[in-house]
Amino acid sequence: MKNLKILIIGGGIGGLTSAIALRRGGHDVTVIEKDPEWSVYGVGIIQQANVIRAMAELDLVDDYMAAGVPFNKVAIHAPDGTMVAEVPMPRLVEGYPASMGIGRPALHKILGDRTIASGADVRLGVTASNIDDRGDCVSVSFSDGDEGVFDIVIGADGVYSDTRAVIMPEDAGPEFTGQSVWRYNFSRPADLDALHVYNGPIGAGLVPINEDLMYLYLTTPEPDNPRYEKDCLAENMCEKMRSHSAQAIREMADDITDNEGVVYRPLEGMMLRGDWHSGRVVLLGDAVHATTPHLGQGAGLAIEDSIVLADELGKHDTLEAAFKAFRDRRFERCRYIVDKSLEICRGQLGKGPPVDNAEATADMFKLVAQPI
Ligand SMILES: Cc1cc2nc3c(=O)[nH]c(=O)nc-3n(C[C@H](O)[C@H](O)[C@H](O)COP(=O)(O)OP(=O)(O)OC[C@H]3O[C@@H](n4cnc5c(N)ncnc54)[C@H](O)[C@@H]3O)c2cc1C
Incomplete structure (x- = not known):
């Protein structure tokens, strides 16, 4: 499908990378973000080789490298501080490091600037007050009194997704x-x-x-x-x-x-185990798979979702087929990260068997090295 008119709800990591990927596919994109300041908090984020690969795919990797710090291993310490293992991280893009640490504001600026430069319409301090899927289009009323008609609505509005609550009201949400x-x-x-x-x-x-x-x-x-x-x-x-x-x-x-x-x-964690869409409205990122940060992969998964959704929309003639293919490509990787991260968390809390961190990290690297 080409030239779709797409509304993205949420101007965070998933929403912005979706906007960039979809503009590259030639679609008409509007992003609404509820925070009028479009701000993010000031600490940082770990991004691993699969994210560097995804950033290369989005043609963002050089800006991104310039704003963060590369590293190539994880040093694992016992509770008393003794270093017990150094797990090398795999490199997936030739000429680039295995992993990055980057400030959240620095990452947000790179994604925000590129979204605007891509020609997407970004509207701040705006939410969707009504989403009406009419079968052949979605009619949306906005909190600023404006209205719009779209081919697709993407809910990239995070773990407490209002879009999820509209299309899947029975879902219990994060725990x-x-x-x-x-x-x-x-x-x-x-x-x-x-x-x-x-x-x-x-x-x-x-x-x-x-x-x-x-x-x-x-x-x-x-x-x-x-x-x-x-x-x-x-x-x-x-x-x-x-x-x-x-x-x-x-x-x-x-x-x-x-x-x-x-x-x-x-x-908190949550995983939507059923469909990730209803009609013309589809969810991605933390709105469908909010992982605890024990494997440092939540944002990476959201960025990969964005690339895969844009790719599947370009390959299919119907939205239903594209949304199903998107979920099929993403589900198992996301489920593994959410479940394994929770297992590590439960082990740390004494609510489950302790998980060997070095082994879990090495397994995660193997998994995310697979093509998306
Ligand atoms: C403590 C912690 C540490 C983490 N560390 C890492 C890490 O090191 N590496 C990593 O890869 N991941 C990490 N993550 C996960 C990562 O932050 C998330 O997976 C990622 O931010 C998800 O992106 P998203 O775009 O789906 O959601 P969000 O980043 O939550 O973005 C959602 C956006 O939607 C907006 N919004 C919400 N509701 C509405 C609405 N109704 N209308 C319009 N806009 C709306 C919000 O203001 C926000 O801008 C961590 C998470 C936590 C909690």
């Missing part, structure tokens, strides 16, 4: 795991040239994101899902870090001073 994550940016030691993962009941990781910065993540059991007040976040994160079993992590606690810089998030 809290009992674990939360705390993140904070630190100065990057010059010799930090790998992703460092610390196992244990309180997990931790160090991720370089540019020449000067790295971020630290800390996963803590939070069985009652408490609400932490914004003006005590630094103090609470320091306290959690001081009880970490690795000295290297404990020693960083005193540098956490800015409540605004702490990003706290209860971890």
Whole structure:
């Protein structure tokens, strides 16, 4: 199918990479994003070889490399801080590294700039107040009073997707795991040239994101899902870090001073196991498969979804066939990442058998190295 008129709901990683891929396919694309500031929080993200391959496919890889830090291995540490394994990461694109750390704002800028340059119409501070699938088109009313008629609507509106709630009202949505994550940016030691993962009941990781910065993540059991007040976040994160079993992590606690810089998030997971579309409305990214971050693949999956959906739309004569083929190509990889990440999480919480992180990471690399 060619020259489709497409509405994308959500201007995050999945929505923007979809816009870029679909504009390359010649479609007419509108993106609506509910956040009028179009902002993202300031820590970073790990992106592995499959994402570098996907960025190359979208012709974004050089901008992307310039904004982040390459690395080629994961150093795995025992709870006491001893390094127990170095897992080499596979390279999938010749001449490029195996993995990247990048600040979320830097990634967002690259994707946002390219979306606008592609000719997509980006409308900020706007949501869909009504989505009416009429069979031969979708009529959408917007929160700013405007209306539009589209061939397809893509829900790329994240784990709490309003679009999912419209087309699959029976879906239960995400489930809290009992674990939360705390993140904070630190100065990057010059010799930090790998992703460092610390196992244990309180997990931790160090991720370089540019020449000067790295971020630290800390996963803590939070069985009652408490609400932490914004003006005590630094103090609470320091306290959690001081009880970490690795000295290297404990020693960083005193540098956490800015409540605004702490990003706290209860971890949730969900996987839509049935269809990913209804009629002319299709979902991708966290709206269908929100994984906990234990394998660092959530955004990678959303980016791959975008490429595959655009590809399948170009190959088929009907939307039904394209949407089915899209889900068939994506389901097993996404299911594996969501389920395995939850298994790691449950092992850390003592709710399931412990998972060998080095083995799980090596298996994940093998899986995501497969063509999409
Ligand atoms: C703690 C944590 C750490 C992570 N670390 C990594 C990592 O290291 N590597 C990795 O690959 N992945 C990681 N992820 C996962 C990654 O962040 C997500 O998988 C990715 O952001 C999903 O992209 P998305 O576009 O589907 O959703 P989102 O990024 O959530 O984007 C959704 C967008 O839709 C907008 N929106 C929502 N509702 C509406 C609406 N009704 N109308 C209009 N707009 C709307 C939102 O404002 C947002 O801009 C992590 C996730 C968490 C929670």
